Amino acid sequence: MPQMPKVELYAAIRRDYRHGMKLREIARKHNVSWRTIRKAVDSLWPEPRKKLPPRPTAMDPYKAVIDGILQADLDAPRKQRHTVTRIFHRLVEEHGAEVSYQQVRRYVADRKPQILVESGKAPIEAFVPQTVVASKADFGIDLVTPLQAGSSRQGRENLGYQRDPFAIDWDQRQAVCPQGRTSRFWSPSTQQGREVIVVRFDEADCHPCPGRTACTTAKRWGRRLTLRPRALHELAQANHDAQNDQAWQAKYALRAGVEGTVRQALAVTGSRRTRYRGLAKTHLEHVYSAVALNLIRLDAWWNDKPLDHTRTSHLS
Template identity: 40%
Template sequence: MGGRWKSAPLFAEELASGLPCSLPLDDEGVDFTILCDFRQRLIDAHAESLVLEPILTVSRQRGCLKAGGKQRTDSSAVLAAVRTLNSLESVGESMRAALNDLAKQDPEWLLLHVAPDWFDRSVHRFEMTRFPKQESEQQALRKQVGEDVARLLDGLEQQEMPSALGQLPSVIRLRQVFDQHYERGQTGVRWRDGPAVTNEDRIVSPYDEHARSARKRELIWLGYKIHLTETCDQDPHMPHLIVQVHTVPATTPDSMAVEPILQDLREREVAPSALFVDQGYTSATSLVEQAKRGTEMMGPLQESTSWQAQAGEGYGLYDFEVDWHQQQVRCPQGHLSQRWAPFRDRHGTDKIEVCFPPQCCQACMAREHCTTGAKGRILKLLPQEAYEALEQRRKEQDTSAFQEEYALRANVEGTISQAARRTRMRRSPYRGERKTHLHHVQIAAGINVVRIIAHLQAQTQGTLSRPERRATPFARLKEVAQV
């Protein structure tokens, strides 16, 4: 690294005076690799918070940030710095990545185990291969690629092979990708008819093991999801600051982000008394659990998706009367349930299965409004606290008072827009979740600095009142027309 470091005051003084910074014209300056090394040191030490936390600490000391206020959270899609590959391309490119690392680590061992035709298939990017159009030829190619990978993995598992080669990250990912798409049998390797893992666990690129392929309505992307949490108190003396950044794989549901976000805020003593979110974050369980810890989840719940509730005339869940003490449920026609059995669903949520006698349901006059199955009506209830919280929120979320208070959440879209338009928040320049998260933390820190500067300028000019939301030209024309 060339050049000389100067203290900040001296550097600022020279800049203000117009004098040169005592550097010759041919000075090399700071080598760019020092930034990469600094980034890696932060990641290795799990010290990403050192980028954002000092700004928030000063804000707390100046009274611009406090615990127990109001905050809002929203998420956005983030594209990973890798190409989108189909299943066969993913296997072939994983093979090429492993061969490149093996050639760098131990070229002599690889030369003894490599097949001559591997050079034709794995020297160039696999997606550049011209894939055959005939189904029989496609099957032959899939089988050939699987046999190549199996042969390499078998060679790596031999006892005389150096153990370090089998633990290379690219080799480990190759095993995982191979197991996702192939299975071994008596006739050799065979392409799987269906996925062997869930979409949440499926590796889609050998160069970024944490990136996932996800879909939200019409949007499909490969990468991550960022959750930004900012303050939203309507005090003009307190700027709205981003206090928490949470980066997760794209397939992680928003509801799974609530607990780690609030836990981090509590550890840093800036947890809110109310957190405004959309219905993707809310659940009956989170309403109860977070309320016990001092945070009210302010967000609507998804309406019931059962056909009974959708029909309007059907008997929905809340048309039944639940007796928690007797552990019985009475249907709208007066029949009592026959079975009450607690269980845990595939997501790990505690629930209660309630069954009504089949003979009662089959002979019931209102059967067409309740159930169409041959068995009796089956209800799946949440525990009492969650069930009652769910019922109360669905009643109050349609009231004007709730909607007026919930309007605070809408402005978080402005923060997402600011980060997306002024930075590369939605397109990660790095590979890996940790580097992408550090990138997002740096963006949040930059936005906070911009907002603090704007707040100090407004304070100096005496214009601290919060500006109203600007109306569009057509909306202003509507106001004129109404007059």
């Protein structure tokens, strides 16, 4: 028999306890100790899992060295800044570090944005893909990017009860559906490396509900919602609301010009892949490509050539 999540186990123990089962019978039924039964009866939610202290790694003695290199690169000319490969070679040659290139690359990728924020040189807002939502919470950067509607069936089809009509009570760790039913389970978990909260309604509430067909097609369980942690959920909700504002749409319209410029460079000159070997020849190719693009744009400007109708981005 597969082991059920602890939140569901606690709910089952409380249900049996309310029905008058003895502690010994509950312990035998669910294969738990009397201490677990007492915790389930006294508290709605299991105790949070204790976080283990971070284990020491081979990178620990050299993190300060890498931080110093990255901080010095902030004031260095662009061509003189350290790549990950150069940092790795310096650690090995100058400090005798016994670390792998992958370890150095992961640390630099995580630490470089933090150093930019600490130094006050990080961009305040940026046009980025919509897969990044946490930059405001983590780095204080406002994202200018549209977010898709939910990935649920209701969101894809734009029908029925989507996630917005559900009232989320973060303090009580429960959700209320448009029909006034309260969720039964609230389970923090991890999906594809991201922290999420799975909220599920009881089948006994969803099955006789008059709005069931507009809410869920699940036959075994009730409606289920997948939420991001509270800070990210509220940021995403604020971003969705801002997308309907004309000022935000005018700001995001700047991205259309950037995308059109990049697309023209790739389609006309084929700059995505170099035709030659060696940096010198590749650089000369880029110079010629830039000159050609400038001549094409000047010709279009002088002859009043209308702009092409570009396609609508799938991010919109």
